[in-house]
Amino acid sequence: MRTLLIIGFVWPEPKSSAAGSRMMQLIQFFLDQNYKIIFATTTSKTSNAFDLNSLGIEEKRIELNDSSFDRYVGQLMPNVVLFDRFLTEEQFGWRVTEACPTAIRILDTEDLHFLRKGRQQAYKEGRTFKESDLYNDTAKREIASIYRCDLSLIISEYEMELLQEKFKITPAILHYLPFLLEGNFTNGILPAYEERQHFVTVGTFLHEPNYQAVLLLKNQIWPLIRKKLPQTELHIYGAYSSQKVEQLNKEKEGFIIKGYVDDLPSVMQTYRVCLAYLPFGAGLKGKLIDAMINGVPCAMNDISAEGMFGDLEPNGNIENDPFIFSEQAISLYETEEIWESNQQKGFDILRKRFQKEAHEKELLNHLNKLEQALGVHRQKNFLGALLQHHTLQSSKYMGKWIEEKNKITKENS
Incomplete structure (x- = not known):
C-alpha cells in the first residue's frame, strides 16, 4: 500500500472555506487510489475541523524547526508528500528531501498567493493593478517552491497561463486541477x-x-x-x-x-x-x-x-x-x-x-509517469535542483540554529 503524507497549513474545514473543500477533494482522490494517508500539521485543531479519523486517516501533530520531524518522516518513508500551500514546503520541504529523497513532492498552491498579494497592494494604494505588481517578494518565494517540487497543482486555468507565459515555468511541473465535483447537477427538486x-x-x-x-x-x-x-x-x-x-x-x-x-x-x-x-x-x-x-x-x-x-x-x-x-x-x-x-x-x-472523473484520471496518469521516471523528471528540472541545493544550505542551517536556540530557551526557563 502506498503512503501519502499531507503537511497541512491548517486543519481542513470544508464547511468554512473553499480551501477546506479542496483539501477534502484531494484526500478523497488518494483514498480512492488506496493510499494510506497521514495528515500532519503544526496548528491546533479547531471546532470546525473535519474528523479525518472517520475516514481512516491518521492525524499527526508536528513541530516547526524540530528534528523530531526528520526522524518521523524518515521512518514513515512516504511515497508521496503533499504540501498544503507553499509555506509548508518552505518549512518542511528540505527536511523531506533529506529524509526521504525518493518521495514524490507535490505542492497544492490552493491559489497563487503572490497574485492575490499584488492585487491587494494595488487595491490598498487605490490604483489599478499592473504587471509589475506580480513581481513581489511572495512571488519569489512561491515560484521557488513550485520549482523545488516535482509537481504543483494549479486550480485556475488563468493561473496556469500566468505561470507559463509570464514566468516561463515548464508545463512538466504544473498540473491544472480545479474543484473536483460529482453529481448530475440539475434543478431536480431545488426550489423554483x-x-x-x-x-x-x-x-x-x-x-x-x-x-x-x-x-x-x-x-x-x-x-x-x-x-x-x-x-x-x-x-x-x-x-x-x-x-x-x-x-x-x-x-x-x-x-x-x-x-x-x-x-x-x-x-x-x-x-x-x-x-x-x-x-x-x-x-x-x-x-x-x-x-x-x-x-x-x-x-x-x-x-x-x-x-x-x-x-x-x-x-x-x-x-x-x-x-x-x-x-x-x-x-x-x-x-x-x-x-x-x-x-x-x-x-x-x-x-x-468540474466533473471529477476526467480531472482525476489525468492526475493519476501524471502521478504514474512521475513514479516511473522520477529521476529523469528531476534532471530536466535543473532549476528546481539548483534551488533545492541552496535551500538545503540555507534553510537547513537556519532551522537547526532555531532548534538549538529553542532548546537553550527551554533549559533556561
Missing part, C-alpha cells in the same frame, strides 16, 4: 424561482478579500439595489465573524450578517441571486461553485469570475462598474426567464468543467 427570495453572499471572514467585499457591498452596491428593491435583503454568511464584521449588520437597511452556517446547501437554496464582488483575490471562488450547485445565478465582477467559465457562458452577469453591476443584479433578480436561463448555465458549467 418563485419560492426563493433575497440576495446572498458567502465567504470565511478570515480571508481578507471576503471582508473587503462585504465592505464594498455595504457601501457601494447594496444601497443601489435596495433603492430599487426596498423589500429585499442581503444575507452574508461566513465562518469566523468578528466584531468589526458584526457591526456592519444593519437590519433596517436589509444588510444582515448571518455568520457561520452548518448546512450551507439547504440555506443557499432559499435565495434567488448570489452577489460576488471581490476587490482582489486569486484562484477559483468557492462561493460561485456553491451558488451553481444550489441553483443560484450570480452577479460577479472580473476577479470573482476569473478562471471559472472557460469558453462557456457564465451563470449570470460579469461587471466591474458598481452601478451597472447593481442594475444587472436587479434584472437577474426580477426577471424569471433570465434567472432560469442563468441557473441552467450554472449546471452546464459544473458538468462540463
Whole structure:
C-alpha cells in the first residue's frame, strides 16, 4: 500500500472555506487510489475541523524547526508528500528531501498567493493593478517552491497561463486541477424561482478579500439595489465573524450578517441571486461553485469570475462598474426567464468543467509517469535542483540554529 503524507497549513474545514473543500477533494482522490494517508500539521485543531479519523486517516501533530520531524518522516518513508500551500514546503520541504529523497513532492498552491498579494497592494494604494505588481517578494518565494517540487497543482486555468507565459515555468511541473465535483447537477427538486427570495453572499471572514467585499457591498452596491428593491435583503454568511464584521449588520437597511452556517446547501437554496464582488483575490471562488450547485445565478465582477467559465457562458452577469453591476443584479433578480436561463448555465458549467472523473484520471496518469521516471523528471528540472541545493544550505542551517536556540530557551526557563 502506498503512503501519502499531507503537511497541512491548517486543519481542513470544508464547511468554512473553499480551501477546506479542496483539501477534502484531494484526500478523497488518494483514498480512492488506496493510499494510506497521514495528515500532519503544526496548528491546533479547531471546532470546525473535519474528523479525518472517520475516514481512516491518521492525524499527526508536528513541530516547526524540530528534528523530531526528520526522524518521523524518515521512518514513515512516504511515497508521496503533499504540501498544503507553499509555506509548508518552505518549512518542511528540505527536511523531506533529506529524509526521504525518493518521495514524490507535490505542492497544492490552493491559489497563487503572490497574485492575490499584488492585487491587494494595488487595491490598498487605490490604483489599478499592473504587471509589475506580480513581481513581489511572495512571488519569489512561491515560484521557488513550485520549482523545488516535482509537481504543483494549479486550480485556475488563468493561473496556469500566468505561470507559463509570464514566468516561463515548464508545463512538466504544473498540473491544472480545479474543484473536483460529482453529481448530475440539475434543478431536480431545488426550489423554483418563485419560492426563493433575497440576495446572498458567502465567504470565511478570515480571508481578507471576503471582508473587503462585504465592505464594498455595504457601501457601494447594496444601497443601489435596495433603492430599487426596498423589500429585499442581503444575507452574508461566513465562518469566523468578528466584531468589526458584526457591526456592519444593519437590519433596517436589509444588510444582515448571518455568520457561520452548518448546512450551507439547504440555506443557499432559499435565495434567488448570489452577489460576488471581490476587490482582489486569486484562484477559483468557492462561493460561485456553491451558488451553481444550489441553483443560484450570480452577479460577479472580473476577479470573482476569473478562471471559472472557460469558453462557456457564465451563470449570470460579469461587471466591474458598481452601478451597472447593481442594475444587472436587479434584472437577474426580477426577471424569471433570465434567472432560469442563468441557473441552467450554472449546471452546464459544473458538468462540463468540474466533473471529477476526467480531472482525476489525468492526475493519476501524471502521478504514474512521475513514479516511473522520477529521476529523469528531476534532471530536466535543473532549476528546481539548483534551488533545492541552496535551500538545503540555507534553510537547513537556519532551522537547526532555531532548534538549538529553542532548546537553550527551554533549559533556561
